[in-house]
Amino acid sequence: MDKTDLTPTYLPSGDRAVLVQFAPKIDAAINRYIHSLCSKIDDNPFKGLIEYQPSYSCLIVHYDPMLLTYNEVTAYLEKIISITGSDEELSSSVVEIPVCYGGDHGPDLPFVAAHLGRSEEDVVACHTGENCLVCFLGFTPGFPLSQAPEKLAGVPRLETPRTKVPAGSVGVVGNQTGVYPISSPGGWRLIGRTPLKLYDPGRDEPFLVKPGDYIRFKAISAEEYAAISAG
Amino acid sequence: MQTFKVVKPGLFTTIQDLGRPGYQRFGLPTAGPMDSYSLRMANLLAGNDLNAAALEMAFAGATLEVMRQTVVALTGASMQAALNGANMPAWQGVRVREGDRLELGSAVEGVYSYLAVAGGIDVPPVFGSRSTDVLASIGGIEGRPLKSGDIVETYAPEDLPDEIMLKQDFISSFPPKTLARVIMGPQDKRFTAAGLDTFLNSIYKVTVNVNRIGYKLEGPQIEHLEGADIITEGQTPGAIQVPRDGRPIILLADRGSVGGYTKIAVVISADIRKVAQSGPGKEISFQAVDLETARRAYREEEAIFMLNRRLLFEP
Numbered sequence: 272m273d274k275t276d277l278t279p280t281y282l283p284s285g286d287r288a289v290l291v292q293f294a295p296k297i298d299a300a301i302n303r304y305i306h307s308l309c310s311k312i313d314d315n316p317f318k319g320l321i322e323y324q325p326s327y328s329c330l331i332v333h334y335d336p337m338l339l340t341y342n343e344v345t346a347y348l349e350k351i352i353s354i355t356g357s358d359e360e361l362s363s364s365v366v367e368i369p370v371c372y373g374g375d376h377g378p379d380l381p382f383v384a385a386h387l388g389r390s391e392e393d394v395v396a397c398h399t400g401e402n403c404l405v406c407f408l409g410f411t412p413g414f415p416l417s418q419a420p421e422k423l424a425g426v427p428r429l430e431t432p433r434t435k436v437p438a439g440s441v442g443v444v445g446n447q448t449g450v451y452p453i454s455s456p457g458g459w460r461l462i463g464r465t466p467l468k469l470y471d472p473g474r475d476e477p478f479l480v481k482p483g484d485y486i487r488f489k490a491i492s493a494e495e496y497a498a499i500s501a502g
Numbered sequence: 503m504q505t506f507k508v509v510k511p512g513l514f515t516t517i518q519d520l521g522r523p524g525y526q527r528f529g530l531p532t533a534g535p536m537d538s539y540s541l542r543m544a545n546l547l548a549g550n551d552l553n554a555a556a557l558e559m560a561f562a563g564a565t566l567e568v569m570r571q572t573v574v575a576l577t578g579a580s581m582q583a584a585l586n587g588a589n590m591p592a593w594q595g596v597r598v599r600e601g602d603r604l605e606l607g608s609a610v611e612g613v614y615s616y617l618a619v620a621g622g623i624d625v626p627p628v629f630g631s632r633s634t635d636v637l638a639s640i641g642g643i644e645g646r647p648l649k650s651g652d653i654v655e656t657y658a659p660e661d662l663p664d665e666i667m668l669k670q671d672f673i674s675s676f677p678p679k680t681l682a683r684v685i686m687g688p689q690d691k692r693f694t695a696a697g698l699d700t701f702l703n704s705i706y707k708v709t710v711n712v713n714r715i716g717y718k719l720e721g722p723q724i725e726h727l728e729g730a731d732i733i734t735e736g737q738t739p740g741a742i743q744v745p746r747d748g749r750p751i752i753l754l755a756d757r758g759s760v761g762g763y764t765k766i767a768v769v770i771s772a773d774i775r776k777v778a779q780s781g782p783g784k785e786i787s788f789q790a791v792d793l794e795t796a797r798r799a800y801r802e803e804e805a806i807f808m809l810n811r812r813l814l815f816e817p
Contacts (some may be wrong), residue, residue, distance in 0.1 A: 285768030286796035324736035409760030
């Protein structure tokens with residue numbers, strides 16, 4: 272990471288949100304810094320803050336224009352940035368997600384293996400081999416856009432997205448990996464499926480992972496998948 | 503308390519309060535009304551908190567059977583409302599009784615109508631809001647639009663308000679041409695000077711691709727500097743994204759919480775409802791304003807509610 276990567280640019284995003292832009296790239300260090308800022312905001316909230324929304328390389332802060340001006344919000348954010356180091360420890364959890372790889376659950380595993388010049392076993396070993404940073408949630412409720420292990424980077428999107436990806440499907444694309452929480456259209460390459468629900472509005476913790484958490488995928492058999500699904 | 507039986511649901515009728523802020527970082531849209539002024543005004547006339555849940559009806563309204571005496575208020579798009587077959591006035595409190603039949607037709611002017619009921623609609627809040635979000639399947643009745651046979655329940659009001667009438671000045675009209683004021687950016691630098699000029703000096707027409715997520719417009723192509731894609735980031739209500747084809751899409755209540763297209767500008771809060779009430783074929787043009795102008799417009803709208811609360815309810 273370049274030092275200038277963490278130099279903020281402030282931009283209005285309409286009349287009730289400030290966009291803080293860092294170097295526009297998908298980079299774990301920049302994204303981790305954004306999560307550090309979020310936790311600093313949690314520790315130092317201000318009246319009129321409605322919510323904040325991290326993504327890969329920027330943070331959007333929504334505010335109440337009845338209480339604050341744009342300049343007041345950027346002044347506050349400048350202060351937050353000045354007290355946030357680039358190497359702060361994140362108080363993230365590591366969430367283990369069991370995945371049944373290949374077969375019907377992961378129809379694109381053969382393609383991904385062939386594209387990367389690896390065996391399917393090797394792809395699974397890479398995918399389960401490290402903690403993946405959850406850069407942000409988006410697209411559908413609870414969808415974790417996460418940093419894929421480097422050895423799996425470079426997988427292209429489907430040319431024609433599927434109109435219906437089953438809930439729980441685990442996909443890879445570019446240098447990202449993620450899990451489809453609900454059945455939705457999708458263009459990622461599917462390598463497996465988890466029996467866990469990433470989004471369940473009826474649960475005490477509706478979202479299984481939070482932005483800034485880490486996901487650790489774990490391979491399970493089709494039998495284990497069926498057993499967990501059956502509850 | 504059971505208040506309405508849904509005889510016909512209309513084209514897309516959902517329960518909405520002022521929305522669900524606080525969960526965009528988990529991937530949920532804010533949902534809420536497409537026209538928050540009209541929803542709030544309906545609630546004011548029904549004697550409710552401005553954030554109470556009411557019915558939002560799109561394009562063609564519902565037919566409802568009234569199950570008990572109450573006061574309702576209809577605002578927003580005009581939908582040829584009839585109460586027991588006779589013309590029903592909008593923008594005022596109307597007393598209805600058990601057995602009455604409330605029938606709304608197609609929107610003549612505007613797109614979204616709001617029907618508020620004294621006490622507010624009683625559905626369990628999910629993540630702090632009663633707003634229906636059909637993608638996440640939450641809010642309203644089972645997270646879906648109303649269907650025939652649904653029973654709409656309401657909270658018991660403290661007492662029924664009088665049939666108060668709003669002053670003409672505060673009744674919205676929805677003209678065929680709309681000027682939407684915008685704050686430029688966040689990605690206005692990603693367009694050529696000609697592209698920016700096209701955006702600010704053309705008339706765009708609303709296509710048939712309109713829903714609670716956003717409105718696709720047609721008109722002169724807005725030229726990008728180098729490509730339409732950005733690294734995925736959050737998107738705020740009213741954001742005008744310009745994908746590769748150069749035609750703007752205005753993102754509204756149910757927009758995805760994130761997106762990866764350049765956003766040339768964002769419609770100011772006070773004008774978002776004007777866009778939402780401009781259905782297919784209507785014309786929209788854009789005018790760049792500064793944050794101070796937007797803030798003043800926002801405050802003026804808030805002041806209207808404070809003023810009317812005094813005008814209508816204080817002796």
